[in-house]
Amino acid sequence: MLLLVINCGSSSIKFALLQMEHETxxxxxxxxxxxxxxxxxxxxxxxxxxxxxxxxxxxxxxxVALEYVLAFLSQHANNLHMLAGIGHxxxxxxxxxxxxxxxxxxxxxxxxxxxxxxxxxxxxxxxGIKTMAKLRPNLPQVAVFDTAFFQTLPxxxxxxxxxxxCYEDHHVRRYGFHGTSHQHVAQxxxxxxxxxxxxxxxxxLHLGNGSSAAAIKNGICIDTSMGxxxxxxxxxxxxCGDIDPALPFYLVRNSNMDIHQVETMLNExxxxxxxCGVKDxxxxxxxxxxxxxxxxxxxxxxxxxxxxxxxxxxxALGGTDALVFTGGIGENSQQIRQTICAQLKVLGIEIDAQxxxxxxxxxxxxxxxxxxxxxxxxxxxxxxxIARQSFxxxxxxxxxxxxxx
Ligand code: ADP
Numbered sequence: 001m002l003l004l005v006i007n008c009g010s011s012s013i014k015f016a017l018l019q020m021e022h023e024t025x026x027x028x029x030x031x032x033x034x035x036x037x038x039x040x041x042x043x044x045x046x047x048x049x050x051x052x053x054x055x056x057x058x059x060x061x062x063x064v065a066l067e068y069v070l071a072f073l074s075q076h077a078n079n080l081h082m083l084a085g086i087g088h089x090x091x092x093x094x095x096x097x098x099x100x101x102x103x104x105x106x107x108x109x110x111x112x113x114x115x116x117x118x119x120x121x122x123x124x125x126x127x128g129i130k131t132m133a134k135l136r137p138n139l140p141q142v143a144v145f146d147t148a149f150f151q152t153l154p155x156x157x158x159x160x161x162x163x164x165x166c167y168e169d170h171h172v173r174r175y176g177f178h179g180t181s182h183q184h185v186a187q188x189x190x191x192x193x194x195x196x197x198x199x200x201x202x203x204x205l206h207l208g209n210g211s212s213a214a215a216i217k218n219g220i221c222i223d224t225s226m227g228x229x230x231x232x233x234x235x236x237x238x239x240c241g242d243i244d245p246a247l248p249f250y251l252v253r254n255s256n257m258d259i260h261q262v263e264t265m266l267n268e269x270x271x272x273x274x275x276c277g278v279k280d281x282x283x284x285x286x287x288x289x290x291x292x293x294x295x296x297x298x299x300x301x302x303x304x305x306x307x308x309x310x311x312x313x314x315x316a317l318g319g320t321d322a323l324v325f326t327g328g329i330g331e332n333s334q335q336i337r338q339t340i341c342a343q344l345k346v347l348g349i350e351i352d353a354q355x356x357x358x359x360x361x362x363x364x365x366x367x368x369x370x371x372x373x374x375x376x377x378x379x380x381x382x383x384x385x386i387a388r389q390s391f392x393x394x395x396x397x398x399x400x401x402x403x404x405x
Contacts, residue, residue: 016029066131068134089382153222176212184385225241324376
């Protein structure tokens with residue numbers, strides 16, 4: 001069986017066609033600069049000999065882009081009739097969605113109602129869903145939400161201490177993001193440790209351009225660092241993470257920025273970029289190596305904030321079985337992992353320098369045998385997680401239809 005995963009952004013579409021029996025990607029790609037004068041299409045064939053082609057052309061809109069994608073799939077996947085359905089990444093599911101959901105008109109309505117909470121992402125995700133429904137009306141489509149994994153948070157973790165009316169009338173609460181990644185590495189950790197997820201307390205760190213932490217108690221997520229928006233929490237590439245909520249008011253009163261400029265600043269020119277001018281961690285590490293003090297500060301602050309969350313989550317969990325690193329930085333930077341873990345000795349955490357330095361493509365444990373907590377590096381795979389969850393929903397639907405229940 002095949003499953004197509006689509007991640008539709010406002011001007012780009014990422015896709016992957018997976019063979020579900022072996023959970024391998026057969027074809028994938030990205031369409032960028034949709035609606036601009038010159039668009040780009042990158043098409044990858046993963047089977048036999050890996051091949052990547054790049055086409056530059058005008059891509060008028062998302063329909064044209066998805067037609068390109070479907071033509072590419074038909075050309076290179078001889079068994080496209082085995083396509084079981086399509087899994088869509090949807091950023092915000094609000095309070096409505098607790099798990100991956102088969103798409104129908106009510107689901108589309110609910111995703112539309114959530115647009116005010118994710119005005120940049122949900123409309124684009126909906127364009128992908130509606131376009132595919134037109135192009136392939138007979139294929140089941142499933143929405144997999146970035147927020148769903150966090151719907152288990154207790155009220156004391158998801159509520160803000162603001163008047164009840166803000167919550168009831170305006171849906172102001174913490175939702176969390178990167179849920180598919182945290183869920184994927186949590187399950188992969190259980191598999192690696194040969195335990196069932198419901199017996200484990202985990203702290204998962206997704207450290208990429210966007211960064212977030214999650215506390216998972218006996219397999220259930222009880223807290224996460226991103227909030228009503230992805231701006232809250234850890235320091236990120238260009239997002240500020242936690243700040244004094246009065247900071248925007250102060251700036252509006254005392255600088256020449258209006259509220260929109262402050263919002264843009266906190267999202268696009270803060271975080272690591274705000275601290276040292278660069279958001280790419282590889283470059284920041286190089287600059288710090290060359291003695292750049294601002295880059296050093298950016299690294300120290302980034303790691304310190306992560307450690308503060310780990311300390312808090314360790315208490316919230318009542319003890320941690322495993323600390324898990326994932327995301328571009330978490331998977332690839334031995335130095336960031338080392339800097340973080342060096343501050344966690346008080347929790348009995350100890351990593352093996354040699355294991356931490358080794359090249360890794362798969363899940364690896366980097367803690368010593370004496371460490372009180374297993375420390376793991378686990379590559380995330382959001383496409384696979386979306387495909388797995390979508391496939392399970394479609395499979396259940398078929399079962400229900402065939403048993404008439
Ligand atoms: P996104 O959130 O956009 O998916 P990624 O998870 O790909 O981002 O992470 C991007 C970040 O990972 C960048 O800051 C990049 O510098 C960092 N990164 C990738 N490889 C390394 C590496 N070898 N060492 C340090 N940082 C790395």
